[in-house]
Each structure stands twice: as structure tokens, then as C-alpha cells.
């Protein structure tokens with residue numbers, strides 16, 4: 435068991451912030467430009483910088499500010515945006531759950547958990563945890579406004595820790611005191627102080643009325659994830675030899691990962707080796723086909739993906755392969771999709787729902 439080294443974790447956080455911070459303005463200016471804001475004066479005002487700084491930022495992001503005639507570039511949604519657009523409505527499907535409250539409908543919780551699994555398959559544990567924790571920050575702040583403290587410490591459950599224990603906690607799922615147990619208690623009026631019972635009572639010597647137990651998503655522990663360090667590999671890659679070349683070009687799998695990586699979800703498999711990539715080396719097309727074998731969820735599928743080099747997040751990794759079109763075939767007929775989440779959610783819903 436490796437304990438968290440608080441010094442290394444703090445330095446990693448600082449490095450991440452620095453990398454992020456150094457290019458934040460230029461990336462945001464470029465994003466606004468790509469969204470269609472081509473008025474440099476307006477960009478300069480919004481960013482609080484001079485116009486020549488805006489020009490310099492745009493050029494650093496490979497945008498030529500003199501090419502104003504181009505259509506407003508519709509940028510495809512980033513992974514973060516995809517997860518945000520999906521996860522928040524999924525969380526709203528069921529009421530948040532307080533301590534010792536049973537879930538009203540176990541089948542609905544399973545369905546909700548299934549949707550979160552699809553998000554993880556398509557966009558990764560890191561993105562899902564990131565979006566969830568920022569949503570949680572808002573939720574806790576709202577709950578804090580009307581929260582009442584504990585009457586006695588016996589209301590707080592015994593601490594539990596992740597198994598195996600985490601060597602990091604980049605998204606804040608663990609107690610701020612020990613960094614070992616999951617937090618279950620929140621300080622009143624200070625929702626970033628999240629404690630296990632032991633630390634709140636014995637380490638911080640809080641009184642029971644100074645802490646409260648939040649209502650949380652039933653999926654809180656499904657989403658809990660220790661996180662990825664800034665210099666760690668984050669995406670699955672597809673190595674390709676183009677035309678027998680010995681040089682290997684690596685592509686970020688993106689959404690194709692959920693279809694091709696063999697996670698065993700719903701018995702999803704490819705029927706053959708995926709066909710070779712076609713088209714441009716910079717932006718190839720990937721086609722694949724296969725079947726799902728889980729009883730009640732049996733489909734034949736085809737999927738066609740286009741490569742999106744669009745940089746994602748502060749790591750600026752390519753988005754990867756993005757579904758262009760897919761089909762599901764069952765006894766009920768053929769359905770066509772242009773969205774990977776909807777396609778996988780249809781498989782999860784099963785044959786009778788089709």
C-alpha cells in the first residue's frame with residue numbers, strides 16, 4: 435500500500451495549474467473565434483487585453499485572423515461538453531439520496547448506472563469524475579444553505595475506504611483530513627471541507643452540529659475515481675502502419691474505443707479484424723462491424739468513425755475517432771444513429787425496447 439505523498443500530489447497539482455494557466459487565455463480566445471466571434475475588438479474587451487495580444491494569441495492557435503470570410507466554424511463538442519450534456523440530465527433522473535434512504539426504484543438506479551457506464555466507455559473515467567465533482571460542488575453549496583447539523587455523532591456512519599486504497603485523489607472523493615476514507619460529512623458553511631467521521635470528530639475536533647450529511651447521487655461511488663496525473667497516458671491509442679510503411683502513426687481511439695477495445699460490455703465484439711483505415715492520413719475514416727451477444731440485447735452493429743484532431747482539454751489531445759454513422763439490426767429492423775451515446779443506450783435498453 436503506497437500512502438499518498440502530499441508533497442508530490444501538491445506539486446502535481448501546481449504543475450497542472452501552471453500548464454493550464456499558461457495557455458488558458460489563448461485557448462479561450464481561439465475557442466471564441468471558432469465559435470464565430472470574429473470581432474477582435476470584442477475579443478480584446480472580453481479578455482481584458484490589447485488587440486495585438488488577441489492577434490498574437492490567434493496565431494499561436496494556428497488561426498489566421500485575416501481569414502474573416504470563412505463560415506463560422508462550428509466546433510464539434512469536446513469530450514467534456516459531451517459528458518456535461520449527458521451526465522447532468524442522467525443525474526436528474528432520480529432524486530438525490532440522503533443517509534439511510536432507500537432508493538425508490540432499484541430498476542431506475544440500474545438504468546441510470548448503465549447510462550453512466552456508457553459515458554465512461556465513450557469518454558473515460560476522468561472526464562466523468564471531473565464533470566460529476568463540479569456538479570457536486572454546486573449541489574453541496576445549495577444543500578448547505580438549508581443543512582442542519584448532526585444532533586449526535588451516532589448519526590454519522592463509520593468511515594469506509596476505497597479498496598484497493600488510492601495513491602491519489604485528484605477529484606476530491608476522499609476525506610480532507612486523512613486522505614484515506616471516503617468523505618461522508620460536510621462542514622456547515624464550508625462545503626469544501628469534507629470529512630470522514632473519525633477525522634471530523636477526533637482530528638478536527640468539530641462538534642456534531644458543525645457538520646451535516648449531504649444527499650448524494652446513488653451513483654456517487656460508481657463515479658468515484660482517483661484520477662489521472664498530468665503526465666500519465668490518458669487515451670487508448672490505435673497504432674497504424676500506413677501502406678506497409680514501417681512508421682507507425684498513432685491515433686486516439688476516442689468513441690471507437692467503446693466499440694473496439696473488447697471491454698465485454700453487452701457482449702459487444704467485432705466480427706472481424708477492423709478494416710484498414712481509409713482516407714487522409716491526417717483525418718482517416720475507421721469502419722467496423724460486429725454484434726452484441728448479451729441475451730435480450732442482441733444486435734448486429736456497424737459503425738463508421740471520422741478522426742477529429744480537435745484538441746481536448748488542457749492536455750490538448752485529439753478528440754479521436756468520432757461516430758459519423760452507425761446501425762443496429764435486430765429482429766425489429768434496422769435503426770440508424772449519428773450519435774454514439776444514443777446508439778449504445780439503445781443496445782442497453784434491449785431488444786424489447788426497440
Ligand SMILES: [Zn+2]
Nearest residue numbers: 609612630633
Ligand atoms: Zn478522514
